[in-house]
Amino acid sequence: MTSKKDKARIKAAVKRRKRExxxxxxxxxxxxxxxxxxxxxxCRACEIACKDKNGLAAGPRFRRxxxxxxxxxxxxxxxxxxxxxxxxxxxxCLPTCxxxxxxxxxxxxxxxxxxxxxxxxxxCEAACPFGAPQFDPNDNIVKKCNMCVDEIEAGRKxxxxxxxxxxxxxxxxxxxxxxGSLDTVAVGPTDKVSKQVKNMANIELTKPSIGFVAHSxxxxx
Amino acid sequence: xxxxxxxxxxxxxxxxxxxxPAFARDIGPEDYERSRWHPxxxxxxxxxxxxxxxxxxxxxxxxxxxxxxxxxxxxxxxVLAWYQTLSTYEGEQETFHRRHLVTPLATELMDLKCxxxxxxxxxxxxxxxxxxxxNQDLTLRKSxxxxxxxxxxxxxxxxxxxxxxxxxxxxxxxxNNCLLCHSYIRTERHQVNYLKADAIEAAGKANxxxxxxxxxxxxWYRIAYPYPRNPWKSMSKVxxxxxxxxxxxxxxxxxxxxxxxxx
Numbered sequence: 264m265t266s267k268k269d270k271a272r273i274k275a276a277v278k279r280r281k282r283e284x285x286x287x288x289x290x291x292x293x294x295x296x297x298x299x300x301x302x303x304x305x306c307r308a309c310e311i312a313c314k315d316k317n318g319l320a321a322g323p324r325f326r327r328x329x330x331x332x333x334x335x336x337x338x339x340x341x342x343x344x345x346x347x348x349x350x351x352x353x354x355x356c357l358p359t360c361x362x363x364x365x366x367x368x369x370x371x372x373x374x375x376x377x378x379x380x381x382x383x384x385x386x387c388e389a390a391c392p393f394g395a396p397q398f399d400p401n402d403n404i405v406k407k408c409n410m411c412v413d414e415i416e417a418g419r420k421x422x423x424x425x426x427x428x429x430x431x432x433x434x435x436x437x438x439x440x441x442x443g444s445l446d447t448v449a450v451g452p453t454d455k456v457s458k459q460v461k462n463m464a465n466i467e468l469t470k471p472s473i474g475f476v477a478h479s480x481x482x483x484x
Numbered sequence: 485x486x487x488x489x490x491x492x493x494x495x496x497x498x499x500x501x502x503x504x505p506a507f508a509r510d511i512g513p514e515d516y517e518r519s520r521w522h523p524x525x526x527x528x529x530x531x532x533x534x535x536x537x538x539x540x541x542x543x544x545x546x547x548x549x550x551x552x553x554x555x556x557x558x559x560x561x562x563v564l565a566w567y568q569t570l571s572t573y574e575g576e577q578e579t580f581h582r583r584h585l586v587t588p589l590a591t592e593l594m595d596l597k598c599x600x601x602x603x604x605x606x607x608x609x610x611x612x613x614x615x616x617x618x619n620q621d622l623t624l625r626k627s628x629x630x631x632x633x634x635x636x637x638x639x640x641x642x643x644x645x646x647x648x649x650x651x652x653x654x655x656x657x658x659x660n661n662c663l664l665c666h667s668y669i670r671t672e673r674h675q676v677n678y679l680k681a682d683a684i685e686a687a688g689k690a691n692x693x694x695x696x697x698x699x700x701x702x703x704w705y706r707i708a709y710p711y712p713r714n715p716w717k718s719m720s721k722v723x724x725x726x727x728x729x730x731x732x733x734x735x736x737x738x739x740x741x742x743x744x745x746x747x
Contacts, residue, residue: 358566361568380555404555464623468630
């Protein structure tokens with residue numbers, strides 16, 4: 264990002280923006296996360312690594328490890344559902360943005376936000392069925408996970424994946440993840456990858472690019 | 485005995501603001517953690533929560549404004565939000581809550597309460613313990629189930645309507661007029677306690693593009709809401725395949741008579 268603001272260029276970009284209808288970008292390749300709900304121990308190292316990378320204070324959490332616990336003794340259970348941004352096929356956040364700050368990348372399908380264009384209306388936050396866009400009360404703008412796009416361009420994996428000590432979080436081509444053909448230790452040899460787990464919003468809303476190894480109590484039909 | 489004025493204020497203020505005194509006394513502004521677990525944030529009390537009760541602590545949702553300018557210098561007046569490109573919306577950018585509760589269009593057509601959308605405590609941290617899998621209102625990390633949004637802002641199922649392409653592409657062939665067909669292919673709609681049905685009918689008659697304002701123009705998601713189905717007059721008595729398993733009535737808490745009971 265340049266330090267100098269080019270106002271004329273920004274204005275021209277705003278004018279170009281289409282009104283009313285939005286046709287989602289069909290990326291050349293869609294990257295997505297895969298998370299093993301069963302083997303995740305909920306240490307939140309991924310959350311902390313993410314905060315470290317993105318310089319976030321205590322409030323906003325790009326990555327969220329969600330604890331699901333329940334049952335009655337002796338049939339009790341606990342598992343984690345770990346989500347950041349799901350870089351959806353039809354992101355609901357994108358068309359809500361009045362300034363065009365949110366965009367989906369053609370090459371890898373990453374949904375990114377240019378927070379410098381954000382006016383803090385928080386519509387994206389309301390629209391996302393998974394709670395990905397995070398409002399930063401210090402800056403009064405919304406920020407979110409961009410899958411550490413700089414790391415990806417440098418041929419590495421995002422901070423959260425690199426920090427995962429259980430190796431239950433990984434990224435890859437979402438088609439490979441769903442097929443189970445991705446070479447990753449996050450999915451065991453007998454594990455099946457599912458697109459949805461219990462208590463997660465309907466995936467048909469935005470078609471999130473994420474796969475889970477679901478817990479037996481977290482499976483959906 | 486004369487009570488000191490400090491003792492009287494907490495007793496009198498709720499009466500003046502017509503807040504249930506028992507409620508206001510329970511919640512001290514200094515006790516945030518305790519307030520989070522107040523029974524009003526959970527079922528079944530949340531179903532009877534009045535807006536005044538919610539707003540007595542959450543007033544800021546009606547006061548927040550969008551920034552005048554983004555960090556890179558885009559001003560909120562030089563860009564158009566999606567809703568501003570529709571014929572139904574006049575005025576500057578407003579926040580989400582204000583556009584559903586207090587802006588002119590909201591007060592004209594809608595009768596949303598806090599608990600129409602918010603069905604419990606802020607569930608952003610965790611699912612409830614233990615997770616109640618029979619309760620579909622619980623959605624991880626969302627304080628509102630996105631299906632609630634869908635009730636008004638679902639996509640138009642253009643295939644079912646017999647349109648060749650989505651409305652945005654075929655609107656010109658239909659004079660951009662929903663009522664061209666839907667003045668007779670329709671039943672009594674909007675009969676729910678969060679909308680002002682009569683006002684919506686009147687607004688639709690005055691300008692049929694108004695329909696698109698909610699049904700498509702503010703569409704975030706790409707699926708349709710399975711509305712409760714009532715066959716229209718000339719329709720066959722046989723339920724078509726696409727309408728199988730559809731409910732025939734709204735969820736109980738959205739029915740009109742419930743609102744009258746709560747009031």
